[in-house]
Amino acid sequence: MLIVDDHPVVRDGLRGVLERDPDFTVTGEAGDGAEAVELYERQPADVVLMDLRMPRMGGVEAIKRLLRGDPEARILVLTTYDTDSDVMGALAAGATGYLLKDTPREELTRAVRSASSGQSVLSPAVTGRVLGQVRKPTQGPLSDRELQVLRLIADGATNRQAAAALFISQATVKTHLLHVYEKLGVKDRAAAVSEAHKRHLFE
Template sequence: MSANPIRSQDQNPIRIVIVDDHPVVRDGLRSVLERDPDFEVVGEAEDGEEIVARYRQFAADVVLMDLRMPRLGGVGAIKQLLGTDPDARILVLTTYDNDSDVVDALAAGATGYLLKDISREELTRAVRAAAAGQSVLSPAVTSRVLGRMRGPTRGPLSQRELEVLRLIADGATNRQVAATLFISQATVKTHLLHVYEKLGVNDRAAAVSEAHKRNLFS
């Protein structure tokens, strides 16, 4: 992640709007950010529709926004905000790291993409960087984007990857796959990510469909 941009003592605080449909998340983010004198939380919105309607009145430097929200989600809101203000700086802060979510948000014009498991220090660095016009990605997201740029990994699925995919095709959840194969759910997720990369797909349904096309289950 980018290093902290240096701010002088006479600069105004970075004005931030928090957009998330969960009040407890908004409260937590406000508490974290307002500990830092460089930041001022100037408003909140509970979904994309509200931030689009109220964006001008907030006059924010950075919009910190969840991705999946009712009425209007993050990607739609990013597109509308940038249509109104091409200089808007929008940081996605979400729990979702699917390739399609990352690519859609960045393609829509998001300044950065962060996962909610980042530390307070990483969050404040990211907000400063975004305010300075720098792109910001969580390390895990950076790996995913670079993986997409490199294209699908060559080579066949391993035996264990095929076992995982076959169970998924039969309707098993990650928890059920883990119990069946006596592995952790984290390991199941890792196997699925490798499957997605090798098959050139973004999700479970597409992976199963591609596997059938290639007769991998025969």
């Protein structure tokens, strides 16, 4: 096993926890992603325990480089950071799992064992974030036509009036509105208009 963390005290603690289990052997330690890549190339490990935010090279870039050299590498992220960008960035890069540093000792050893057999491992908090991202409405800028429809609605136009003003059918107006709701993450006309004002879309 290769432990990658820029704090020596953390590395020492992890080594102590993991080597209490006779099945685990820590074969190396790295203080940043670049050093981890160099060590792994010289001596591949069954599991790489990877921190995310480190000097020289962070965890996400290190994950990409490790997998580029060895597509079968099993990399388990262990970090204090659980923002959407950190979680999704690491998983998109190819991490086998994602744990937080407050994970109990028993769960950590169980996760390492699972990762070594190729199973994905996520802490409960991270699972919630991943599901939240999957369920999040499609984001993106409104098209010119969607903005025209929304502006008319904001001015008090009905679907029929908006359709007449834009020379399109009422069904098309409804379709545009559904896309607007999805992109803005709202459920009705009033909320869409309110959100558009918050985002200064009419300016």
